[in-house]
Amino acid sequence: MISLPAGIEAALAMRDPARVLAAALEHFGCQAGTVHRVSDGALRLAAHHGIPAPVVQLVETVPIGKGIAGLAAERREPITICNLQTDSSGQARPGAKATGMEGSLAVPILVEDDLRGVLGVAKATAYDWPEEEKELLLAVGSAMGTWL
Numbered sequence: 001m002i003s004l005p006a007g008i009e010a011a012l013a014m015r016d017p018a019r020v021l022a023a024a025l026e027h028f029g030c031q032a033g034t035v036h037r038v039s040d041g042a043l044r045l046a047a048h049h050g051i052p053a054p055v056v057q058l059v060e061t062v063p064i065g066k067g068i069a070g071l072a073a074e075r076r077e078p079i080t081i082c083n084l085q086t087d088s089s090g091q092a093r094p095g096a097k098a099t100g101m102e103g104s105l106a107v108p109i110l111v112e113d114d115l116r117g118v119l120g121v122a123k124a125t126a127y128d129w130p131e132e133e134k135e136l137l138l139a140v141g142s143a144m145g146t147w148l
Contacts, residue, residue, distance in 0.1 A: 002139040012140075015147045017047040021119070024140055025049060028133065030121040032101050036062060036069055037109075037117040037148050043069055046117065046148070051099060058095035062118075067093040069118040072106040076115065078134045079106045083126040103127025105134065109141035109148060116145035 004012070011023035017035040025033050032050030036043035036059075043062040051059070059067075065074040068091055072079045081087050083102045096104065101122035109117040119141040 002136055004136075004139060004143065008140055012143050017144065017148060018049070020140065020144050021047045021049055021121075024119070024121055024137065028121055028137070029123065031124045032099055033119070033121040034059060034069065035109075035117060035119055035144075035148075036073075038064075038073070038115055043073060043118055050101075050122075055095050055098050058093075058098075067091075068096055068104060068106045069120055072108050072118045072120070073115055076108045076110060078108075078129075078138065080104065080129045080134070082128050084122070100124070103129070105129045105137060107134065107137045107141050109145040110138075111142060111145040114145075116148045117141075119144065 005027050008023045011019040021033050021035050035047040037046045045060045062070045064070050068079050081104045084092050084096050084104055103123040103126050106118055106120035
């Protein structure tokens with residue numbers, strides 16, 4: 001079992017997706033992020049930080065399988081992009097590039113095999129996410145999933 005940082009543990013205890021997102025952004029040194037919850041077969045925005053208003057409208061509802069969050073949900077595994085601005089893999093949609101962020105990580109929020117949502121964070125600079133950080137963000141998502 002992964003030990004969660006105290007600031008993230010405290011935010012999880014409040015059962016507020018915006019507080020958990022803020023604590024995760026601080027811990028990982030990120031400038032932007034989102035929390036989506038599964039509702040009616042799609043991902044619906046539950047919290048966001050550092051996302052430009054026009055992009056918020058684009059990501060309010062994300063189809064499973066589309067974009068970074070949708071792929072994390074569909075594959076039930078972390079999706080990382082070192083640099084959103086230069087990505088040519090097709091994983092990042094135009095809205096993601098419009099955030100101005102570069103290094104992004106989206107993880108499914110899973111409780112056992114039950115998909116509850118997606119937690120995504122992004123840095124303003126290119127970044128290769130190490131496995132330990134992917135695992136930690138997955139653990140944060142799993143803990144959040146118990147009440148999301």
